[in-house]
Amino acid sequence: QKEVEQNSGPLSVPEGAIASLNCTYSDRVSQxxxxxxxxxxxxxxxxMSIYSNGDKEDGRFTAQLNKASQYVSLLIRDSQPSxxxxxxxxxxxxxxxxxxxxxxxxxxxINP
Amino acid sequence: xxxxxxxxxxxxxxxxxxxxLRCDPISGHVSLFWYQQALGQGPEFLTYxxxxxxxxxxxxxxxxxxxxxxxxxxxxxxIQRTQQEDxxxxxxxxxxxxxxxxxxxxxxxxLVL
Numbered sequence: 001q002k003e004v005e006q007n008s009g010p011l012s013v014p015e016g017a018i019a020s021l022n023c024t025y026s027d028r029v030s031q032x033x034x035x036x037x038x039x040x041x042x043x044x045x046x047x048m049s050i051y052s053n054g055d056k057e058d059g060r061f062t063a064q065l066n067k068a069s070q071y072v073s074l075l076i077r078d079s080q081p082s083x084x085x086x087x088x089x090x091x092x093x094x095x096x097x098x099x100x101x102x103x104x105x106x107x108x109x110i111n112p
Numbered sequence: 113x114x115x116x117x118x119x120x121x122x123x124x125x126x127x128x129x130x131x132x133l134r135c136d137p138i139s140g141h142v143s144l145f146w147y148q149q150a151l152g153q154g155p156e157f158l159t160y161x162x163x164x165x166x167x168x169x170x171x172x173x174x175x176x177x178x179x180x181x182x183x184x185x186x187x188x189x190x191i192q193r194t195q196q197e198d199x200x201x202x203x204x205x206x207x208x209x210x211x212x213x214x215x216x217x218x219x220x221x222x223l224v225l
Contacts, residue, residue: 004154008152031211032211034213034214042218043203043216043217043218043219044155044203044216045216046213046214046215049213088154088155090154092211096162098143098145098162098167098168098207098210098211099145099157099160099168099171100145100147100155100156100157101157102147102154102156103154104153104154105152105153105154106153108198
């Protein structure tokens with residue numbers, strides 16, 4: 001079992017709708033959780049970070065964390081064609097350790 | 113300010129050739145990371161520096177891979193005797209400290225023929 005799992009997609013969502021991206025992780029002591037966006041041929045760009053259970057909102061983006069279920073999600077409201085990208089879930093898997101463990105990414109396409 | 117920069121952006125190497133990839137982190141960032149990203153996959157951790165100290169090299173796939181950061185700023189990832197399976201994008205990231213956000217450079221795309 002991979003440490004961080006995502007549905008690879010592709011996920012296709014109509015413009016203006018809500019896109020929902022999901023991620024599960026295996027290490028119960030994980031502390032920090034991140035969503036990165038990666039456009040084709042570009043480097044990952046941080047979208048959201050979340051550290052405690054519940055929801056965290058930033059503009060059109062909402063991250064949700066449930067440590068009991070070992071589940072983190074990203075909601076994108078009012079999806080735009082420019083949101084089309086691969087979304088990477090990353091987990092800092094050991095307290096005090098620095099490395100990020102990434103999922104394989106979910107490819108999201110927003111259809112005009 | 114300036115972000116993380118990497119050079120070269122593209123490198124084509126013949127199998128067996130040695131390559132060196134450079135990373136310039138964000139000024140003042142003490143933590144520096146190298147990741148390898150294969151096509152269609154998420155980045156995979158290679159190694160981590162705090163200042164000049166290499167604190168974690170658990171992700172380096174073989175002893176052909178070597179990284180250094182002698183003055184605690186610029187870092188070089190060296191791959192000796194390259195193999196076709198080394199073909200990937202090599203990403204460098206830096207952060208300002210423990211548990212801080214990692215900012216990624218544009219990556220070096222390595223193709224080994």
